[in-house]
Amino acid sequence: MRKLPVAAALLLSVVMLSAQSQKHPAAGHSPAKTAVKLPTAAEVDQALQRNFGYDPAITWKVLHIAPSDVPGIADVVVLLNNKDYVNFYVLPSGQKAIRGEMVPFGPNPFAENRSKLRPADGPLRGPESAVISIVEFSDLECPYCKAAQPNIDKLASDFPRVRFIFQQFPLPMHPWAMKAALYADCAGKQNQAAFWKFIDSVFENQGSIALATADDKLKESATAAGFDAQKLSACAALPATEARVKKSIALGQSVGVQGTPTVFINGRSLPGLGGLDYDHLKELVEFESQHAGK
Amino acid sequence: MRTVSKTKLFLLIFLLPMLGIAQSSGAKKTASPRPAKATSSKEAPSTSPPVLLPSKEEIETGLKRTFGYDPAITWTIYDIRPAAIPGLVDVLVSMNKQNPVHLYVSPNTPYAVAGEMIPFGPNPYAPEREKLKAADGPTQGAAKPVIEIVEFSDLECPHCKKAAPILDKLVTDFPQVQLTFQQFPLPATMHPWALKAAEYADCAAQQKKDVFWKYIDSIFENQGSIAAATADDKLKELATATGLDATKLAACAAEPDTETRVNKSLKFGQSLDVNQTPTVFINGRRVLGIGDIPYEQLKTLVQFEIDHAGR
Numbered sequence: 152m153r154k155l156p157v158a159a160a161l162l163l164s165v166v167m168l169s170a171q172s173q174k175h176p177a178a179g180h181s182p183a184k185t186a187v188k189l190p191t192a193a194e195v196d197q198a199l200q201r202n203f204g205y206d207p208a209i210t211w212k213v214l215h216i217a218p219s220d221v222p223g224i225a226d227v228v229v230l231l232n233n234k235d236y237v238n239f240y241v242l243p244s245g246q247k248a249i250r251g252e253m254v255p256f257g258p259n260p261f262a263e264n265r266s267k268l269r270p271a272d273g274p275l276r277g278p279e280s281a282v283i284s285i286v287e288f289s290d291l292e293c294p295y296c297k298a299a300q301p302n303i304d305k306l307a308s309d310f311p312r313v314r315f316i317f318q319q320f321p322l323p324m325h326p327w328a329m330k331a332a333l334y335a336d337c338a339g340k341q342n343q344a345a346f347w348k349f350i351d352s353v354f355e356n357q358g359s360i361a362l363a364t365a366d367d368k369l370k371e372s373a374t375a376a377g378f379d380a381q382k383l384s385a386c387a388a389l390p391a392t393e394a395r396v397k398k399s400i401a402l403g404q405s406v407g408v409q410g411t412p413t414v415f416i417n418g419r420s421l422p423g424l425g426g427l428d429y430d431h432l433k434e435l436v437e438f439e440s441q442h443a444g445k
Numbered sequence: 446m447r448t449v450s451k452t453k454l455f456l457l458i459f460l461l462p463m464l465g466i467a468q469s470s471g472a473k474k475t476a477s478p479r480p481a482k483a484t485s486s487k488e489a490p491s492t493s494p495p496v497l498l499p500s501k502e503e504i505e506t507g508l509k510r511t512f513g514y515d516p517a518i519t520w521t522i523y524d525i526r527p528a529a530i531p532g533l534v535d536v537l538v539s540m541n542k543q544n545p546v547h548l549y550v551s552p553n554t555p556y557a558v559a560g561e562m563i564p565f566g567p568n569p570y571a572p573e574r575e576k577l578k579a580a581d582g583p584t585q586g587a588a589k590p591v592i593e594i595v596e597f598s599d600l601e602c603p604h605c606k607k608a609a610p611i612l613d614k615l616v617t618d619f620p621q622v623q624l625t626f627q628q629f630p631l632p633a634t635m636h637p638w639a640l641k642a643a644e645y646a647d648c649a650a651q652q653k654k655d656v657f658w659k660y661i662d663s664i665f666e667n668q669g670s671i672a673a674a675t676a677d678d679k680l681k682e683l684a685t686a687t688g689l690d691a692t693k694l695a696a697c698a699a700e701p702d703t704e705t706r707v708n709k710s711l712k713f714g715q716s717l718d719v720n721q722t723p724t725v726f727i728n729g730r731r732v733l734g735i736g737d738i739p740y741e742q743l744k745t746l747v748q749f750e751i752d753h754a755g756r
Contacts, residue, residue, distance in 0.1 A: 198565045201756075205749030206742065221551040221558070223531060240558050241565060242530050246572070249549055251560010256507045256548070260555050431515060438514030445510075 189216050189225050190241055198248075199229065208232075219253060226253070255419075259445045264406045265418030271402060273318040274339035274346045276307055281314035283417035283443050285436070288318045288403040289350075290411040291335060292325035297354040299412045299424050302432060310436055317350070319399040320411050327365040330387070332396045334369045337386035338378060348376035417443065498525055499552050504536055507550070507557075512540075529562070568756045570729030576717055577726055582627040582710065583650040583657045586616040590623035591754050592728040592747075597629035597714045599722040600646060601639035606665040607736035608723040611743070613658075619747055626661070628710040629722050637673035641698065643707045645680045648697035649689055660687045728754065 190198075195213045203209040215228035219240055227239040227248070239248040255261055271286045287303060289296040307315050319336055321328035331353055339346040352372035353360070360368045369387075370380035386392055403413070407420065414421045417439045424432065504522055512518040521539045528535035528549050536548040536557075550557040564570055580595045596612060598605040616624045628647060630639035642664055650657040663683045664671070671679045680698075681691035697703055714724070725732045728750035735743070 194567075197567050198569065201567060201569055201753070202563070202565075205746045220556045221533070221554055224558075238560075239563075239565065240560070244566075246564065246566045246569065247529070247562055248565035249547075249558045249560045249562050251547075251549075251558050253556055253558050254511075255555055256511065256550055256557035257555045258503075258506050258510060260507070260510055263555060435514045442510065 188243065189218065190227065190245055192216060194245065195227050195229070195239075195241070221253070261418030262445070263418070264415060264420065267406050268402070268415055268418060271316045271318055273316045273399060274343050275314055275316045276343075276347065277310075277314035278312060282312045282440050283436075284314045284316060284415075285417070286316045286318060286415045288320035288399075288408045288411055288413045288415075290320055290322050290325055290328045291331035291350060291353045292328035292357065292360070293322065293411045294357065295410075295423060296412045297357055299414070300351070300354055302424065302429055303414070305429060306432060306436060309433065310440070313436065313440070317346075318403060319396045320403045320408060320413070321396065321400070322411060326362040327360055329396070330362075330365045331360075331369060332399075333387035333392050334373065334383055336392055336395050336399075337383050338373065338376070340386070341378060341383065345376045345378060349373060349378065352376055497552065498527065498534055499550065501525060504538075504550070508538070533558075564730075571756070572729075573717060573726060573731065574729030577729060579713060580625045580627055582625045583654060584623050584625045585613075585658060586619075586623040587621055588623075591621035592750050593623050593625060593726075594728075594747075595625045595627060595726045597627045597710075597717075597719045597722060597724045599629055599631050599636055599639045600642035600661060600664045601636035601668065601671075602631065602722045603668065604734070604736055605723045606668055608725070609662060609665055611735060611740065612725070614740070615743065615747055618744065619751065621751055622747065626657075627714060628707045629714045629719060629724070630707065630711070631722060638671055638676035640704075640707065641673075641676045642671075642680060643710075644698040644703045645684065645694055647703055647706055647710075648694050649684065649687075651697065652689055652694060656687050656689055660684065660689065663687055 192213050195216065199211050199213070203211065210232055212230040212233075213227065214230055214236075215226070217226050218224075219226035221240075223243045225241040227241055229237045229239060231237045237250060238252055239250055240253065241248045255264075268284070268286050271284075273286075285303075285306065287299075289299075303315065306313070317339070319332040321332040335346065335350055335353070338349045349372055352375050353369065356368060356372060366384065370384055373380040373383045406415065408422075410422055412424065414424055416436055419435075419439060421427070421435075425435075427435065501522055504525060508520050508522075512520065519541055521542070522536065523539060523545050524535075524537040526535050527533075530549070532551060532553060534550045534552055536550050537545045538548055539545040546559065547561060548557050548559050549562075564573070577593065577595050580593075582595075594612065594615065596608065598608070612624055616622055628643040630636060630643040633640060646657065646661050646664070649660045660683065663686060664680070667679065667683060677695060681695055684691040684694045717724075717726070721733065723735060725735050727747060730746075730750060732738070732746070738746075
């Protein structure tokens with residue numbers, strides 16, 4: 152599939168380039184990150200007012216001001232027109248900013264994420280000694296995660312030497328996602344092989360699950376996948392289970408996960424699977440296999 | 446979903462001038478991008494601190510590591526130079542033969558910022574405004590303007606032709622505004638007769654300041670019928686038609702001093718990172734692709750700048 156229209160190819164290249172920004176460096180502050188002098192929200196607002204204030208149709212909201220991964224530069228995230236998340240990398244002088252996206256770059260750009268993802272301990276499939284690992288952060292209530300699953304499954308069968316790890320990343324805006332993640336976590340602990348059946352069944356029934364019916368529905372899926380539903384439900388209610396799911400969320404945040412699904416192919420981040428079709432995904436997994444370790 | 450809107454955003458950043466008004470200093474989507482020179486580290490802004498520049502091979506390796514998985518993605522590195530930011534390197538790269546985009550590489554970290562540098566802060570356009578005080582091209586509009594509009598233009602460039610009546614209308618609609626025209630002929634490889642036209646136009650302004658605007662309007666009008674071989678004849682014809690002394694004008698255009706003046710205007714533009722035409726500065730604010738901005742929006746912008754005169 153080499154006949155991509157130019158725009159699509161570009162979009163895709165841009166997605167690749169843009170993959171994996173780290174907007175919420177909740178963990179792993181390097182010394183450089185603490186050295187930056189951050190602009191205040193008021194200063195950012197004033198600058199945006201001076202830039203965009205001429206047009207009443209342009210609105211903005213300053214969401215986030217934090218040190219970036221590049222020493223001295225502040226990362227400012229702005230919601231523009233209530234739909235576009237824009238990063239302004241504000242330079243030390245405060246008089247200039249780069250409007251764009253921080254991307255991994257260099258001969259071994261994905262090493263940092265790869266090492267951060269080493270503790271990923273979600274349910275896995277694939278060989279014990281894999282060439283590369285693919286880690287997916289997923290939310291069982293998220294339609295895009297459901298849509299991504301067939302491609303992930305296909306990759307898993309096409310690349311027997313690749314290890315696939317599923318990390319829970321329930322989003323706050325999804326009412327029953329957390330509960331489903333708790334059930335799924337317990338399922339993974341109890342029977343890794345049946346875990347995949349369980350999440351497939353949850354994805355399948357996504358449309359018919361609501362917060363009020365979540366327990367019943369999840370138990371149904373558990374039974375269908377061969378679990379003891381009562382046991383699973385009891386496990387899901389344990390504080391230790393919630394702690395594990397939260398740990399998985401924290402792991403995702405430490406590598407810049409903001410939305411689901413976000414897939415890391417040997418450390419290389421693909422939010423929304425990069426919008427890639429299966430052939431390109433396959434190409435990418437092959438490429439990363441050839442670059443294992445760098 | 447967030448990642449989806451982000452995806453769209455990148456398309457926007459890379460391919461389209463945002464909100465119709467691009468305020469960046471980079472080459473964006475217009476008909477007349479000026480290809481960056483292969484090496485221009487000599488022209489690096491003097492404000493830049495010394496930084497060890499990565500080699501072309503190193504940048505190539507980085508790009509290959511990111512895009513190499515897909516043979517359909519191609520790139521060309523145009524330029525590698527220090528960015529006006531401590532520790533960052535400005536890499537100008539064209540993806541899939543599109544207009545070049547900036548990649549600000551941080552050689553000491555495994556990161557780069559893909560995007561455009563824009564003025565920021567409470568008085569973002571002051572540095573450009575200060576530099577633009579040196580603009581010395583022909584003017585029209587207010588003698589004591591509240592704000593100034595400076596245009597860098599190439600008489601052979603179709604987008605400049607399109608911009609001319611828009612700028613004229615702005616000057617009419619805003620009596621507080623003064624418009625300055627700066628010659629910025631693109632290299633002969635792109636626009637074979639642009640330099641000659643700039644020289645004639647420069648001389649026209651010297652000869653009869655009030656006729657200058659009519660003269661360039663007539664050149665724009667006849668753009669399609671001028672070629673390098675016929676340029677002298679055509680430019681003389683148009684000079685006569687607008688009331689200039691064509692023989693005198695041609696003699697003036699051939700003088701080395703004239704070329705020096707046009708080159709000075711070019712260098713002046715380059716010092717402001719002008720790399721395409723038309724580039725318009727409204728009170729120091731860079732506006733690219735002015736012909737594509739709805740006039741009402743442009744008016745709102747000019748009014749906004751008038752309200753912010755001096756800051």
